Amino acid sequence: MGPSTILSKEEENILEIWIKEMLDKHIPVTKDQLLDSVQRIIIDKNQETLFSDNRPGNKWYTSFLKRHPTITKRVAQNLCxxxxxxxxxxxxxxxxxxxxDLKDRGLIEIVKHPERVFNTDESAFFLNPKPEHVLARKGDKNSSSGDDKENLTVLITGNAAGELAPILVVxxxxxxxxxxxxxxxxxxAIGRSESGRMCSGTFYEYMTNVFNPWLIKKNIEKPIxxxxxxxxxxxxxxxxxxCSDNGIEVIALNLNSTHILQPMDLAVFRPLKSFWRESVKNWKTQHLGQVLKKQHFNNSCRENFC
Structure with missing residues (x-):
């Protein structure tokens, strides 16, 4: 009863299978990722819908879950x-x-070649990092110029051989x-999103238009x-x-221990953030009274990133 669904039964079944496969890989699909996937299917089909920007909303999402009772919503555990x-x-x-898993799929040889083992992570770089303790007159309030919430998202990808793919700034x-x-x-590489944070569309464009062509240009053997x-x-x-079609085997780090296992976070971002704060401090010293803006980001941080 009722109107026909926007997607065919076969298309919805493909989505259900994908959600379950991602769960098996310990990469849970979020509501936004599901809706982004549906939006892309609709756009690819050039299908007319009543959805805003061809992206379904809460009503479609709730109905989808009812049509696929083997999938249910779960509240993510508190990571702390x-x-x-x-x-x-x-x-x-x-x-x-x-x-x-790698042995079962005949991929265990990959890990013997560090240039084929990749890791990626993203982090926010604030244009006005919280300053260190400073000296002031007793009773005075300390203040600094610039919006302390203004930031840019940076994605860094590299392999175990120490080679970095193009850096993405959103x-x-x-x-x-x-x-x-x-x-x-x-x-x-330059990325765009409404919020300035990484989103599925931006990540898709990076993987398809930047990272995979880079792998080909560097003649890095696949799969990776x-x-x-x-x-x-x-x-x-x-x-x-x-990723499946292009020999990119995605593997999720243990969900509860990325603070221990995430190489980019531990070996790259942590020291980089320290250099970034020092770089901002030096920039402000050389440009007294000015506020660091997004257009300054390239010149002020390139030396640290490279």
Whole structure:
């Protein structure tokens, strides 16, 4: 009874299978990732809908879950709590599961070649980082110039051989101002999103238009392993299919121990953030009274990133 569904039964079944496959890989699909996937299907079909920007809303989402009772909503566990409870046995179990999976699929040889083992992660870089303690007159309030919430999202991808793929910087512009694009490093990539944060569309464009062409240009043998944080993977059905078709084996780090296992976070972002704060401080010293803006980001941080 009622009107026909926007997607065919076969298309919805493909989505259900994909959701379950992602769960098996410890990469849970979020509501937004599902809706982004449906939006892409509709656009690819050039199908007319009543959805805003061809993206379904809560009503469609609720109906989809009713039509697929084997899938249910779950509230994500508090990471602070689960991280506190992670044990050595949990981490060893994850390593064992990954090794067994790679062996079963005949991919274990990949890990013997560091240039084929990749990791990616993203982090926010604030244009006005919280300053260190400073000296002031007793009773005076300390203040600094600039919006302390203004930031840019940076995605860094590299392999175990120490080679970095093009760095992606995400801006919250519909169109990138020429002041930024004209001075942007040639070997970096520009991403766009409404919020300025990484989203599934931006990540898809990076993987398809930047990262995979880079692999081909560098003549890196495929398949490769691609380790990422399952909680912020930004994977959609289309990106999952693209990775599968192009020899990119996505593997989620243990959900509760990325603070221990995430190489980019521990070996790259942590020291980089320290250099970034020092770089901002030096920039402000050289440009007294001025506020660091997005167009300054390239020149002020390139030395640290490279």
């Amino acid at each position: 709590t689960t991280r506190d409870n992670v044990t050595q046995e949990d981490i060893e179990k994850w390593f064992s599961e990954v090794e067994s 801006f919250n512009y519909a169109r990138i101002p020429s002041l930024i694009s004209e001075n942007f490093p040639d070997d970096w 392993t691609f380790f990422l944080d399952g909680h912020k993977s930004h994977l959609t059905l289309h990106l999952s299919n693209f």
